[in-house]
Amino acid sequence: MRGMKEKTFAERLQAAKAAKLAMATQFAQRPAADDPAELERQAARAAAAAARAERTAARDAERKLEKDRIAAERAEKLAADALAKQQAEEEARLAAEEAAANAPDPVALAAANKAARDAKYAARKKRVSGKK
Numbered sequence: 001m002r003g004m005k006e007k008t009f010a011e012r013l014q015a016a017k018a019a020k021l022a023m024a025t026q027f028a029q030r031p032a033a034d035d036p037a038e039l040e041r042q043a044a045r046a047a048a049a050a051a052r053a054e055r056t057a058a059r060d061a062e063r064k065l066e067k068d069r070i071a072a073e074r075a076e077k078l079a080a081d082a083l084a085k086q087q088a089e090e091e092a093r094l095a096a097e098e099a100a101a102n103a104p105d106p107v108a109l110a111a112a113n114k115a116a117r118d119a120k121y122a123a124r125k126k127r128v129s130g131k132k
Contacts, residue, residue: 007015031038
């Protein structure tokens, strides 16, 4: 570039000195710790932090209540399911007992079937032997 001129060492030192001086004056202009405006800002920050902590605690409490409610619903549902299963098993057992009580004796049933079959064969034999 045509109009570019490099700075000398003295100019660079002067620029650094000016930058340090600007930082020092900026730090010096900062309010003191016991300044009323600074105390007010700190109090506002503390109040905001306390309010934030309170909101967080309230949210956590709501989450815990919701979690406890869901757990109670699950436990209630499991208990109802277990009771329903127990009642179904009891009904099935009673039905099986009733069916067993009302069912005919297998030996007597077999004897009755054999007697009916023998009577049928006897009638057939009588019919067939009567034709000849």
